[in-house]
Amino acid sequence: MADDGTTETAVNHMRATMPARPGRLRRIRYSFECLGWRAAMTELANGGDAPESDSEFDAQHGTDTAGSVEPGDLGIGNAESRKLAIRYLPSPSRVTSWMLERIGVEPRDYSFVDLGCGKGRVLLVAAQQPFHKIVGVEISTDLAAIARQNIARFRPSSGQVRAIAVENTDVRKFTMPPGNLLIHMYHPFDPAVSAAVFARLAAIQDLPQRRVVVAYLTYTQSVSSVAEMFAASGWLRLLRYEESIRGRYNWLFYEGTPTA
Template identity: 35%
Template sequence: MINAFLRHLRTDGLRGTLAALIDFSQHLWRRWADASFDRRYGTDTQGITDDMTELGVFTEHRLNAFGYEGIQIPVFQKMLRELKLDPSEYAFVDFGSGKGRALMMAAEYGFARTYGVEFSPVLHEIAQKNIAIFGQRNPRACPIELRLQDAMEFSIPDENLVCFFYNPFDDKVMRQVVGNIADSYARHPRKLAVAYRNPLCAELFDNLGFLQLVSSTHRYHIYKSR
């Protein structure tokens, strides 16, 4: 550590070295915070991979997906707060639910029920184990329903809904999913919100007349029905 600090001083100066130290400290804190959920419940929600073969995905849209990374716990908690709604009045859907971290945190937060949509059989199996452990240790949490399914084929529930995305797929798949949400809302107008982390396809939601952008940062966008 001392040698690395001295190298930074020589190459980046004091200001650059201090900035690097702050970034590294924040990185370590985020890793510790992200591991806190698994420490508490004995679950397995960590890891990062973009290898669709490793994830057991060989379907048509494997090239349209962006792999797995669990949502960062501090970021997700802030997004939930910025929704500014009573979670008991809403169901929660995670499109690209991975190992189930967001689902379990949403269940903790008090949503009426949660749905996870995941097309990787490997991640789906891990999520099933995680949900079982979580349910045993948190019996008061809401029901969590897992679907091993292409997100394009998921039938949007006709209830007040929070749709969560952690940049799970590209615009080809997202366009169809957004269309499914819009069609569902047209058939059954209701309270609907979207929480979109790393919003690369934000324009698809921006163009929906029934949604308005209520919170926007470089990390996420929050939309709610008008």
């Protein structure tokens, strides 16, 4: 312990906000459910394929969502936003589908928002559900343009696709749609940016009460800082935590009613 007890206080605080780690069997079962048998076996055996090289979705739909882009190459003009951005990586579509099936929201009663939507793969998966509105927010002009092209090309076999809007802006300037929200995030930026987004959401006063559900996908090393950011919001509480066997696709589900 430090002389003044600050280290112990900080450690206790981290323990209080950190979600309980699921046991190994549950992590294995979740990995098989969300990645599928083949990818989960590879994950178990050698750490798995990198998310940027997953081209299955693009091969199936004629889209361009794979690859990775470093923050310095995203074309972000604002130096602070560039510093706080994390590289573009697409979510595996199965991982998004797993979340949509289990998050416990009725799509007709919610708008879906992907904060940091990149090339839009998550939006395309969500658009097969009857959400009220589907919006992606992306700071990179190049990636937002690719997302719009992907939306124009996308023709799923089900034939059912909702309209999707892509806003090319910093999430801190974006105004959320009214009504209930399902907010998706794939660890897109530093938690300081997320904190500003949720504080802004809570400050909107002249709307009827609404429920906000957040599905946050991230890797194990960032879980404590993300959980701390949600705890500090004062109005979002943890619903569920799942961890994949290699800790690359961990879901944190939160929910709350914004209060200033």
